[in-house]
Amino acid sequence: MRTVIGIDVSKNKANIAVTTYLIVVKESAISLDMLGFNELKHVVLQFGGNPEIVFEATGVYSRRLEYFLQREHLNYHILNPLTAKNRIATGSRLRKNDKRDAQRLAITEFTEQLEPYLLAYKQDPIYRELTDMNRYYDQLNEDKKRARNRVHRVLQLVFASFGATKDGFDFDNKLSWELLTIFPHAQLVRDIGDLNELESQILSAHFKGVGSKRAHDSARKLWKLAAKNGDAVNSDNTRQMKALAEQVLALEVKQNQQVSRMIELGKSLPELSLLQTIPGIGSSTAIRLISELGDLRRFHTRQQLNSYVGIDTTEVDSGDHQSARHITKHGNPHARRILYWTVILMINPQMDNNHIRDAYQKRREASSSKKKLIVRQMDRLIKTILYLIKTNQPYSYELSPHSK
Template identity: 30%
Template structure:
């Protein structure tokens, strides 16, 4: 049996214990720097085919993961809840030293699943997806703040553009957040300023039309804030932030799709009706390599849509999904299935057929229950397609339903 190296990971440092045949041969505390990792590397070299075991502690355990990947050392990233259940006893003593030894002894008693070494493209795509989600969340936050401030400075501005989130609309809002900044300008000057400063190519006719509307709104506007009030600066600030986030969002979408196209399952996933390139890239980014799962049930559990059942004596609760998996992957998959249902007229899709079959049963399923069932069906379909290197085909499904489903 290979030696076990267990680590209790903390912020910036870890406590390490090395076990051989059930006996501790070395233990020490080290800092997450070059000197500390050099000592850890020396300990790993002295061990017999070592395997690392440590808890997933977010960003704090990332340096240990990188160390294992760079040195090609197999490791198990343990779920804290699972580890707690398997190591808890009546004595409540918790220290870094005790926890490290508990992890090592637990590794002897339990067959923990080792992490799969994925291509670096998968981890890069995942980080891009997370960055994209953060940028989008910031964009929505600043957009709400901008609208709140704009209602106090120039509420009629929202009527000027059909697409209020476009870069043109945001730039005009940033330049003219108050009617007093517009009222003294002529149509021609306003038109030229809009064409020059908005960063978007528009014709003279369109720019003049916007200028006339803006002057008309400014003439009749009576905002609650004066032109020198802090709310005007707020609008400028939030509009600038929204513009920056919008530009960064578009840039990230292009980069994610470009990176996703380099992976083998991208074309297979995007071959399903109503799953676009962006959704395919985000699914791969959040799930990773589909082939690392042994079956579709493991994939369901990873996303968190496996069933949770509770029954004790005469008490039995309704079944519901576990929600202990990856919530971001679950949200992307839910959005993809809802998009399939909305755009069902664009192409035939057996996921949509299954949705309406559940809705038309003698006991119809509720909308969300049917949607979750379709998420399960979609995952099974994608898992089968990727493992068999086959693109989606509605006719193929009709002739051989067992193989596709």
């Protein structure tokens, strides 16, 4: 007798529907805490001890339930949100609530999953830990972007020429932010009145990697920019500029520390060193790819991995109509973003020889869309990564498929 327990997980509770032979035989609601989990365990024991459990991935809320099921060694099927949405939607009328969702999840497990779902490959918990760490890294990056946007507004009031497009400082350079912490207003540079004193103050700040020559060049550049700057204010915006520059630097330090912790945690994984043999992938990119892609050994084909990332293509072909193909973007946007910028690095002319750049340059002139061409190389890179990890081999340009 096949028994399926459908669970609709929300923030603080979960609705349960126990189904046997497509008939709902028991329904209840539990809290997402140990009391509720013990109730669920009691229901599981009541129906033989090992029924099938199906629920939708709902971010951090379903993680607690998943951990409990793993710890109790219970068989569960966790659904992608889009898959769950398609299962739950029925008929032309919208009738949706938590109770009905739990019923639909349980009933459709019979019709959509004809054989009981068995989790064929269980990932090491280290991969989930790395995913959480990388999400925090992304949060820090978003905070840094917001701080940089605020800097742009304040800079126009206190030192607009500092960030001038042609002659100003490059904000991708750490020194630029460090200089703004000690000279957040053009008038502060002009008040010094002596180029040697300006250079001396830069040296006395003991910025990492800044010697006498670099300090001299920075001082001369600051002198010229401050002399031609048109000030708007000389008030609290100066304090804001200094605070924002310090905030950007602090967030960058936190990001670097987070990556170091990730590398330390993942150094036992063999794929960390394998990925770094690919030109354009350093230790930081490698560990972030692993954190978002997880254990690639659980994927049997490149198409499965493409679907997970979200670069599989849509297809609408009906009658005489055939639509243009686009990527679905239904997968992991974090992994997709990392892969995109990795390809950008690999196709750089200054990068070491690699088959990704060869394929890109071969098709660049004939392609009408640079972005589509980059997505094709993302697919090629995924194929390469999957092959290297499955076969436990380092990357070799000589053995790579140049002409394919």
